[in-house]
Amino acid sequence: MRLVDHDLCSFCKTDSENILHVFYECQTVSNFWQKVENFINSHFDSNLRITKYSVMFGSDSNTHIVNHILLLAKRFIYISSLQQISPSFDRFLTSIKDICKIEQFIANKNNRYNDFEKKWKELPLTIL
Ligand SMILES: [Zn+2]
Numbered sequence: 001m002r003l004v005d006h007d008l009c010s011f012c013k014t015d016s017e018n019i020l021h022v023f024y025e026c027q028t029v030s031n032f033w034q035k036v037e038n039f040i041n042s043h044f045d046s047n048l049r050i051t052k053y054s055v056m057f058g059s060d061s062n063t064h065i066v067n068h069i070l071l072l073a074k075r076f077i078y079i080s081s082l083q084q085i086s087p088s089f090d091r092f093l094t095s096i097k098d099i100c101k102i103e104q105f106i107a108n109k110n111n112r113y114n115d116f117e118k119k120w121k122e123l124p125l126t127i128l
Contacts, residue, residue, distance in 0.1 A: 010081040023077055024055045028086050035089040036073050040066055044122050065119055072096060 009017040011028035023029065033050040040048050046062050048054065055074065058067040076095060080087040100120055107116030 010084050011086055017081075020052070022081055023074060024052050029077055032077070032087040032089060032092070033073070036069070036092070039089070039093075040069060063122075065122060068119075069096065072099065 007016050009015050009021055009026055011022070011026050015021055015026065024033070033055070037048055037050045040046050040062075044063065044066055046066055048059055048062060048066065054070065058070050072095065073092065076092045077087050100123070103120070104113075104116055107113045
């Protein structure tokens with residue numbers, strides 16, 4: 001196990017790293033969330049505002065896929081912090097595409113393609 005001798009944020013290296021900072025308050029993460037918010041609002045019927053609440057608990061006024069993307073974004077931030085690299089929106093988009101392909105494969109295998117299409121239909125094919 002690798003241990004660091006400081007408590008500084010994995011991204012900005014200036015503030016103390018705690019859950020709220022690393023997932024919401026950090027400027028590096030804030031820039032990432034802004035791109036996620038723009039992506040969601042431009043591809044879904046959504047007027048999402050990224051807040052502390054939506055980051056921590058998801059959005060209660062959005063669809064299943066929007067909350068899934070928020071959850072994937074938090075996982076992506078966590079993995080990026082372990083790797084000590086800034087969360088890149090382009091890499092995040094690639095990871096969404098990979099997860100979509102995995103769910104498509106599983107849906108095909110289990111004869112549940114309609115469920116897959118219902119969930120992912122709002123994303124244009126050019127994205128996926
Ligand atoms: Zn930070």
